[in-house]
Amino acid sequence: MIRDSRLSSVLHGLLHMIGAGEPVTSEQLAQAMATNPVVVRRVMAGLREQGLVRSEKGHGGGWTLARDPAGITLADIYRAVGAPTIVAMGHRSENPGCLVEQAVNDALSSTFREVEAIFLKRLGAVTLDALAKDFERRLAKHKQSLEDQIHAAK
Amino acid sequence: MIRDSRLSSVLHGLLHMIGAGEPVTSEQLAQAMATNPVVVRRVMAGLREQGLVRSEKGHGGGWTLARDPAGITLADIYRAVGAPTIVAMGHRSENPGCLVEQAVNDALSSTFREVEAIFLKRLGAVTLDALAKDFERRLAKHKQSLEDQIHAAK
DNA sequence: TATCATGTAACATCATATGTTACATGATGG
């Protein structure tokens, strides 16, 4: 099964935007996200429609965050990238007249829906700001680790 | 996203097998599952490898349940059809050196894994027998409903 | 006005479930 990586990909891009203090071009984001500028614009367009980011044309243009990252949850971003399918399984027929199919669909669908609700609840509990802070902690730890290596080599 | 319907499909077939007291051919299952006999054999082969069903060639041959349906859970069947992908989302890179990617992957992966565990736990709590009984209840109710209509029409 | 950047349409590509054809193998009944 091909796994949709838009959410993961766009989060990567957004963290880069938070780090930069100025507009970031699709070209730069494409480098960071290991993809193509057109793909970046395509996915960022969804965020712009939801008012999460802004885009500016021309010299000095690019993408900037439009709202406080402490007020944006991963669930907001999930919806903004088009609310991709969560559960990779489904039914052959979504409108079954067959009683066997009804029994099977009910048993599976209730589980599917429950899983989807939990997934969205979890995403809704994480803000973009929290993710950025987590990254900064990793960065600090990484730098410390590098310094330790330098001192140890003396 | 294309949704994998093997689990749903094979459950449909298994309920038909429980209903029939004799071996059911791939041809018959294909009719019930609205698909092709070869597809039926392909998916049933997985169940046979797990000892859930048996197949017999020649006259009077076909597929039969190999174990008590009260001892088979939907999780067993899920695994037998090849344990299809549960969560339809993933990461661009599964082996990230980038710290941004690590932060993003950790945030999402923990949620993905939690959702998958809940999914499997739910499937493990439902036996094939319970599903069959649920179907029988629906059938009885349906019959009653038909009779009521006949009486009402008099 | 040249350059830079987004906006978007129109394809190509790729992975994977599903559908289909063809033929081999084995079991049963006559």
Place this chain on the structure above:
DNA sequence: CCATCATGTAACATATGATGTTACATGATA
């Protein structure tokens, strides 16, 4: 023993949707 039935399996076709790519239009800035 042979015709028939059923599974076993390889090989290829199809469909879908994310992703990659090219091309060109539009708007903003220096």
